[in-house]
Amino acid sequence: MELALEILPQVLLDGIVLGFMYALIALGYTMVYGVLEFINFAHSEIFVLGAFVGVEVLLLLQSAGYLAILHPLIILLLVIVASMVISGFAAMALERVAYRPLLGGPRLVALISAIGASFFLQDGLRLFESLWRNTFYLNYPSLEFLDQTVPLAANLVIPVKSILVIVTALMTLAGLYVFVNRTKLGMAIRAVAQDPDTASLMGVPVNQVIALTFFVGGALGGLAGVLFGIHYSLVNPYTGFIPGMKAFTAAVLGGIGNIPGAMVGGMMLGLLEAFAASYLSLMTDGAFGAEYKDVVAFLVLILILIFRTKGLLGEKVRESKA
Amino acid sequence: MNSKLATLGLCAYIAVSCLVAFFFPQSVLAFLSVEASLLLLYYVAAPRRVKIFLGALVLVVLLPVLGSVNGYYLEVAIQIGIYVALALGLNIVVGFVGLLNLGFVAFYAIDAYLWAIFGSPQANAFIPGGLFPLSPNWFFVFLLLSIVIGALTGALLGLPVLRLRGDYLAIVTLGFAEVVRALVNNLDKPVNLTNGPRGISPISKPPLFFQPLLEFFGLHVTEAKLYPLYFYFLILVLVCTIILVTRRLENSRIGRAWKAIREDEIAAAAMGVPVVRMKLLGFAVGASFASAVGVLFAAKQVFINPESFTFMESIGVLAMVILGGMGSIPGAILGATGVTILNLQLLKGMSLWLNGLRQSGAELTIPLLGSYSLSQLPAQFEPAKYERMVFGLILILMMIFRPQGVLPPTRERKQ
Numbered sequence: 001m002e003l004a005l006e007i008l009p010q011v012l013l014d015g016i017v018l019g020f021m022y023a024l025i026a027l028g029y030t031m032v033y034g035v036l037e038f039i040n041f042a043h044s045e046i047f048v049l050g051a052f053v054g055v056e057v058l059l060l061l062q063s064a065g066y067l068a069i070l071h072p073l074i075i076l077l078l079v080i081v082a083s084m085v086i087s088g089f090a091a092m093a094l095e096r097v098a099y100r101p102l103l104g105g106p107r108l109v110a111l112i113s114a115i116g117a118s119f120f121l122q123d124g125l126r127l128f129e130s131l132w133r134n135t136f137y138l139n140y141p142s143l144e145f146l147d148q149t150v151p152l153a154a155n156l157v158i159p160v161k162s163i164l165v166i167v168t169a170l171m172t173l174a175g176l177y178v179f180v181n182r183t184k185l186g187m188a189i190r191a192v193a194q195d196p197d198t199a200s201l202m203g204v205p206v207n208q209v210i211a212l213t214f215f216v217g218g219a220l221g222g223l224a225g226v227l228f229g230i231h232y233s234l235v236n237p238y239t240g241f242i243p244g245m246k247a248f249t250a251a252v253l254g255g256i257g258n259i260p261g262a263m264v265g266g267m268m269l270g271l272l273e274a275f276a277a278s279y280l281s282l283m284t285d286g287a288f289g290a291e292y293k294d295v296v297a298f299l300v301l302i303l304i305l306i307f308r309t310k311g312l313l314g315e316k317v318r319e320s321k322a
Numbered sequence: 323m324n325s326k327l328a329t330l331g332l333c334a335y336i337a338v339s340c341l342v343a344f345f346f347p348q349s350v351l352a353f354l355s356v357e358a359s360l361l362l363l364y365y366v367a368a369p370r371r372v373k374i375f376l377g378a379l380v381l382v383v384l385l386p387v388l389g390s391v392n393g394y395y396l397e398v399a400i401q402i403g404i405y406v407a408l409a410l411g412l413n414i415v416v417g418f419v420g421l422l423n424l425g426f427v428a429f430y431a432i433d434a435y436l437w438a439i440f441g442s443p444q445a446n447a448f449i450p451g452g453l454f455p456l457s458p459n460w461f462f463v464f465l466l467l468s469i470v471i472g473a474l475t476g477a478l479l480g481l482p483v484l485r486l487r488g489d490y491l492a493i494v495t496l497g498f499a500e501v502v503r504a505l506v507n508n509l510d511k512p513v514n515l516t517n518g519p520r521g522i523s524p525i526s527k528p529p530l531f532f533q534p535l536l537e538f539f540g541l542h543v544t545e546a547k548l549y550p551l552y553f554y555f556l557i558l559v560l561v562c563t564i565i566l567v568t569r570r571l572e573n574s575r576i577g578r579a580w581k582a583i584r585e586d587e588i589a590a591a592a593m594g595v596p597v598v599r600m601k602l603l604g605f606a607v608g609a610s611f612a613s614a615v616g617v618l619f620a621a622k623q624v625f626i627n628p629e630s631f632t633f634m635e636s637i638g639v640l641a642m643v644i645l646g647g648m649g650s651i652p653g654a655i656l657g658a659t660g661v662t663i664l665n666l667q668l669l670k671g672m673s674l675w676l677n678g679l680r681q682s683g684a685e686l687t688i689p690l691l692g693s694y695s696l697s698q699l700p701a702q703f704e705p706a707k708y709e710r711m712v713f714g715l716i717l718i719l720m721m722i723f724r725p726q727g728v729l730p731p732t733r734e735r736k737q
Contacts, residue, residue, distance in 0.1 A: 039489050101722045107488065108422060109725045112644055115637060116717025123711030241633065245500070248493060287512040295504045298497035305490055306482045 004282055009156040011278045017162045019270025020169035024224035025247030026262040028217030034193035034257040035213045038107050041114035044244020045121035046091050046218045050225025051235045052125060053083035055138045062141050072145035083226045084219040091218025092211050125237040137236045140229050165227045172223060173263060180259060189213055249301040255311030264313060273297055329368040335359060340384050347392035350671045364652060381558060386551055396550040402662045403557035404615055409642040409658035410564050411611030417649035419604035420584030422492040425499025426639055429609040431631035432475055433468040433616035435506060435516060438626050441526040447514040458529035465617050472613025473606035480605035484598060499636055507628040521627025525620050553622050564611050568651055580604055645720055647727025656729055665709055673706040
């Protein structure tokens with residue numbers, strides 16, 4: 001029991017960091033689901049792309065000798081902006097090539113196409129990195145600034161990396177909230193999510209709004225990718241699958257199409273996973289350990305869907321027309 | 323007259339391609355043309371009896387003979403058989419009932435492990451008495467048992483999740499498959515059920531009950547030669563049974579109910595189709611096919627570990643069903659065959675060919691751009707390693723240009 005209390009702050013911190021990452025990725029799923037009603041299966045690859053852009057920018061800066069000269073915050077800003085922009089455009093391109101030709105058809109067709117796009121991007125990234133760097137397992141170069149820790153209490157040491165994740169994610173989520181609720185473009189996105197036909201009659205350019213949604217979702221995924229890379233250091237083209245699945249779980253947990261729901265769901269899933277990872281072995285005397293955290297996450301998804309089919313905060317998708 | 327000509331032509335084609343494959347056992351193209359003869363058989367306008375006879379001739383006589391010349395052919399044929407059976411099972415769930423199942427491989431995994439655990443010394447780890455491995459004769463008992471267990475697991479998963487809408491169902495089935503894989507991967511403690519990531523081996527093979535018969539006829543075949551043939555015929559029988567069952571189901575009351583649910587669930591319910599029960603039945607039937615193949619797979623591989631049951635496998639089978647044509651039996655067969663050949667033969671063949679080019683160091687002269695030595699071709703560029711990329715591209719292109727698949731079901735084709 002004492003041990004359980006002692007590690008509690010650390011577990012909470014881990015859960016919050018993980019939760020913010022899931023929330024950022026989940027937003028990409030949920031926003032796209034809101035406007036198009038389909039699972040953008042390739043979103044996990046957009047997330048990985050963000051991580052790879054991040055590591056590439058850092059490696060390029062390193063080889064040019066700027067990594068030691070520039071202020072760490074400028075470096076971080078550069079990395080984050082680069083990966084958000086590239087991931088955003090990649091998501092837009094994906095929509096244009098693989099999804100738009102299929103609009104209006106059965107949803108299964110678009111989902112299969114998304115799965116195809118996901119596979120294509122995984123191996124495409126692998127091919128590119130193999131040709132370019134001779135390996136597709138890349139390590140983030142360490143930044144001294146990020147390796148520091150801030151001791152907060154006797155049993156809680158906060159690494160700067162975690163602070164970075166929390167601060168960036170909070171700022172982005174606040175920005176997204178303002179964007180979606182207070183700007184004209186945000187209103188357009190909400191209008192298309194509610195009813196694309198009526199929105200189009202009101203003069204909303206539906207296709208452009210969908211592209212914009214993909215851009216925003218992709219940029220958030222790219223940001224999550226960079227933060228993931230910085231936090232866990234190692235990336236490869238196939239790392240996206242599990243976080244992507246979890247993030248989708250988070251989006252469903254909160255109620256798909258529902259933007260605050262994705263944030264809540266992500267945070268819940270992150271905390272749940274951190275608790276499972278740390279307390280499962282304590283609770284079962286070591287019989288079941290941290291390796292069951294994925295099982296717990298998916299079981300929770302299945303249970304939630306059985307008992308609350310529309311997620312915790314309810315879906316926000318249009319009523320399907322009969 | 324016309325059909326007789328076509329039949330003659332086909333016979334000639336089969337004879338020539340088999341002869342070529344017999345005398346050039348290393349040629350991938352020769353074997354591909356033998357495989358293509360079955361596809362031609364499907365298209366040719368010949369009487370049904372002739373078609374069945376020729377098909378049986380190729381599958382029962384010619385392929386095994388070729389397979390004893392080059393063992394790899396039999397291996398490919400067995401793999402194709404396994405995937406055809408899986409694709410036919412998934413075809414029922416996705417194609418007939420219209421439920422997207424992204425975790426189909428879970429059923430396959432459960433029963434592969436069932437035989438693996440009891441057909442190897444693995445079970446001794448948790449059942450005392452040193453009873454295991456069970457004698458090979460139990461294989462057939464487990465084959466039958468797996469059908470029941472598969473149907474039960476299918477129904478058990480289906481029961482809670484079938485109320486969910488399409489996309490949610492897809493994700494839940496995916497989650498289920500990941501849970502199964504994680505369990506298989508981690509249940510080496512506290513009790514060593516599955517031996518974890520190290521996998522289980524050696525798994526017993528099915529009994530050679532007919533060996534005395536062969537001896538009686540004076541045929542002395544070594545076990546190493548006999549087993550591939552044995553597995554080939556086992557999988558052939560299994561696939562034929564599955565095709566027969568699926569065909570009977572498709573045109574029955576149940577099959578029509580499934581299709582009604584696929585087209586419009588509400589209308590089907592209004593017409594008195596017991597929607598939930600029919601969906602459950604679809605789940606159970608599909609799962610039982612996969613389970614039976616799982617047992618066979620475990621016995622054939624001798625060694626299995628969780629790596630064989632990844633998400634990639636589920637998607638691979640789904641791609642086979644979709645590429646071939648959802649809801650169509652010939653489509654599922656063609657899709658499974660095509661994708662397996664692509665993976666096992668075409669991509670590998672291309673890799674070998676590129677390697678050959680690289681080693682030959684030939685110069686490639688492109689006008690205006692100068693010459694380029696092929697030995698500089700990057701070594702990372704190996705098609706066999708990028709099957710997902712090829713796969714992904716095929717999936718996207720198919721969805722854009724021919725979403726109904728190569729061989730869509732006939733009734734839809736007429737419309």
